[in-house]
Amino acid sequence: RTVPGARVIVFPRNPADRHLAGFDTQRRALHVVADRSGVFQASGPFAGEHLAVAVATPPEFWMAPEYLETLVPRATPVRLELGQKQSVDLRLQ
Numbered sequence: 001r002t003v004p005g006a007r008v009i010v011f012p013r014n015p016a017d018r019h020l021a022g023f024d025t026q027r028r029a030l031h032v033v034a035d036r037s038g039v040f041q042a043s044g045p046f047a048g049e050h051l052a053v054a055v056a057t058p059p060e061f062w063m064a065p066e067y068l069e070t071l072v073p074r075a076t077p078v079r080l081e082l083g084q085k086q087s088v089d090l091r092l093q
Helices: 015-021 065-074
Strands: 007-012 030-033 048-055 076-080
Touching (some): 007 015, 007 065
Antiparallel strands (some): 007 030, 048 076
16 A cells, blocks of 8 residues: 655665764755655665665654664665666555
8 A cells, every 4th residue: 555645764774874864964864755656756866775764754853863773673775876776665664
């Protein structure tokens, strides 16, 4: 079942890189909203090992390393390459 309006957060798998996310969210982590059909598109200048998770309503400071850490057990691993397109199915957490 799709969930329109779900928030999707993509962030570095490496915990050390998450601490940089709060200072440089455009390069380290991103937050997008699924469209009416439940599909989301995320693009960014970062490549490497990441985690992706769909949440109903993230807090205002979603990029805080402490919040991202709480998402890790429920996140889906994603390897991103520059210019690559891929599909990831996520369950709302």
